[in-house]
Amino acid sequence: MPKDKRLWMTFPIDFWQHPKIAPLSDLAFRTFVEMNGYSRMQDLDGRIPATIARRMWKTRALSELTRNDHSKPSVSLVDDVYVIWNYAEHQETRADREAREARNRANGAKGGRPPKNRGRTDSVTDSVSDGNPDETEHKPESESESEIDLTDVTYLPESSHVGDRASPRTDLSEEVISEAKRVGLNDLSAVLDLLEPIVGELNPRHGIEIAQIILRRARTPVLQPVAYIARACEKRDEIRHIAIDVLDIPGVA
Known part of the structure; x- marks a missing residue:
């Protein structure tokens, strides 16, 4: 694909x-x-x-x-x-996409992460990803087709920093990390640390889903996913809209 x-x-x-x-x-x-x-x-x-x-x-x-x-x-x-x-x-049909969406939601409901017992800061370090995110999974067709308008920020220089993470995560399974890498998210922990201050603690797979939607709405291919998501998170209301109205993630208020 x-x-x-x-x-x-x-x-x-x-x-x-x-x-x-x-x-x-x-x-x-x-x-x-x-x-x-x-x-x-x-x-x-x-x-x-x-x-x-x-x-x-x-x-x-x-x-x-x-x-x-x-x-x-x-x-x-x-x-x-x-x-x-x-x-x-x-070609992929509507029924194909709806079936995949149902599988993705079911898989997401099975995931989880134990409570974190570590210090945190509100910012993270950006990690440069090579290539564009994979389209193995598509956004749910029920969501709005509107794009997050981040003109001229789909590529940020390698020297761009989002912040410094206090310590690396130790609560992500290899399976989830591999799943994230398959869709172009080479630093899932950074993505989660960007999203969680806005929507609260996330099931890692829900974090992947939110990230995919953000990246899919880009006007041009995204060369550095984490940097792009960091800029997208400046639009906090839009991120909450994705989590609550588009994905209906439990526990997000």
Whole structure:
């Protein structure tokens, strides 16, 4: 799966050589790819109303896609809706995302962390992460699509510091740390220490979920996740909104 925070779509590596696809004109080929992308972005599960399709793409390209196979064309016109053939076999559907969200919530409910018996400060040290956070997990589709506007701060110099942590955490399991690293959070303890002064003590997996949503709302790929989250935490009300209204994390008031 692409290590990219944007939405994605998939095709077999050789789909352009398929007997139905290879003969298509350049215009029809591009239209087919764009239709898949548009359906994914708009959560249409491969069903695009004809009024929208005809406004976005050339009629001759749509017609070509509906005639490139006698029984199984790439696109069919059904009840004034253009239906992409076998869409659910290649692209993620709403049902797929809802099922994953349910699994993530169930897994999060199983996690936990014993009470901390250590001194704390209100700030942490930033850790530079290489690359963009993984999109193995997506934000819940019910949440707002609004972005946290942190223009020009998706990349901060390596010399940027968020603070100094009093002592390293000792209460994170290797499994949770690995889970965080898979989504691009190489310093989960720093992320938790940024979020907890705002929303209270967190189950580590809930902290990962909040961080993913923050990063997903960035306008451009985030090169240094912890530094970006530190700046996002300046918008305390937005962080609380994510924890309370979007994720409904227990214990956050």
